[in-house]
Amino acid sequence: MSHLEQKLNQIPPLPGVYKMLDSAGQIIYIGKSKCLKKRVKSYFTKSPKQPKIERMVFFIDDINYTVTDTHLEARLLECQLIKEIQPYFNSQMKNDRRYFYLKVTNSAHSKGLSIVPEREDHSFGPFRRKQAIQSLIDMFTHLFPIVQDNHRFNFHYHTLPEIMNPDDFSKNRQTLLQIFSEATTLNCLLNQFQICMNKESAQYHYERATTYRDLIKSLTYISHILHDYKHLTTRDVLLKIPVEDGEKLFFISKGRIVLKKYFPLLTQAAIDTFLAEGCRSKAAIVPFPDEKAAVDFQNILFSEIQALPDEWILK
Known part of the structure; x- marks a missing residue:
């Protein structure tokens, strides 16, 4: 052998x-x-x-x-x-140094959005999937200006990209900043794009329907990174995961595992004691030195928590 x-x-x-x-x-x-x-x-x-x-x-x-x-x-x-x-x-x-940011630009001669390697004013991220973000930038050149009106958005579909005039660019820019800054605004736009996609498809405008479909896909990815991760990093989570011959508790705060402990027999008193210890320990959490490096760890925590049965998430 x-x-x-x-x-x-x-x-x-x-x-x-x-x-x-x-x-x-x-x-x-x-x-x-x-x-x-x-x-x-x-x-x-x-x-x-x-x-x-x-x-x-x-x-x-x-x-x-x-x-x-x-x-x-x-x-x-x-x-x-x-x-x-x-x-x-x-x-x-x-290669997390290659992760990048999506920036809302202030130049009327640009596409309104650009990719930058480091965080700047009016930038969002960091992101890993460059192709998805570049595709989003290109698709937004067909929809302008996008102007928010209460819970709806007004925009025109242009078959060929065009350069916006300064007034339209300014309105479009303010809307883009709101879309990427606020989860509710982004979700409203996603819902409207879904309606537009269904309408274009019903009228056999498949090219436009495909554009809306791809926009929905890219914006869903952006929402996941910007807002779902933020929900994880701004709350405390207590997990109870079965392991061989017992159970293991995890106390998660600010997107980090602060405390974990194995219990051959888990009681409510043990859970209460563990939770109190975790709450005390979270004050000593050291932030990630680099938010690009943090992305992968947060993605793992988020996806694992999402996959767990509800009864394993105690808080």
């Missing part, structure tokens, strides 16, 4: 993080899974794989792994290690 086969047989069917190493001992890939044994073994089956995976498997000489109590902890550990080690075959989460 080869060295790798022995390692594969030793890996437990538990959540955790695995590291692929080459013959020089360099970590070339880091991954996570709810079931380490099943996931790691999948790399060495004869089933078809992506070319990148095929190349990576050729270089694997050893495998290390770390077991975690929960999938949430595995994802957060994976993210931390990828940022620290920068493995060659990892692509996501290690």
Whole structure:
């Protein structure tokens, strides 16, 4: 039996993080899974794989792994290690310096929106999906000026992009600032675009309907980053997640896990004591040194909380 086969047989069917190493001992890939044994073994089956995976498997000489109590902890550990080690075959989460911001510009000769690498006045983000944001910028050149009137928006669809006159540009700019600053305003626009898409589709104007569909998709992504994450980072969350032979509590504040503890038998008194300790500990939270680096961790926390059953979220 080869060295790798022995390692594969030793890996437990538990959540955790695995590291692929080459013959020089360099970590070339880091991954996570709810079931380490099943996931790691999948790399060495004869089933078809992506070319990148095929190349990576050729270089694997050893495998290390770390077991975690929960999938949430595995994802957060994976993210931390990828940022620290920068493995060659990892692509996501290690290049957060490339994340960017969407800026509402003040030049009437521009498209009204632009992408900037760092936070500036009237900028929003940071975002990871550059193609989605660039597509949004291009599509907004077909709808101008967008002017808010109570809970509705007035705009005209232009088949070909045109440069706005200064007055229209100013009105459009003020509306854009409101859209990206306020969740209710953005949701109102999303609802109106949905109505427009359905109307254009019913009239067989498929090109316009497609534009509205793509606008809805891009704006939904923006709303998720700007407003859903803000909801996570401005409240305290208490999670109760079942683990092997017990349960584990997590106290989350400002988008960070402040306190976590395993309980073989969880009682209401233990929950109350844990919650009080978490509330005391949150005063010592150190903010992320860089909001770009924070995006990935917040995305993991948000998506994991969203996926949990309601009875696992105590507060």
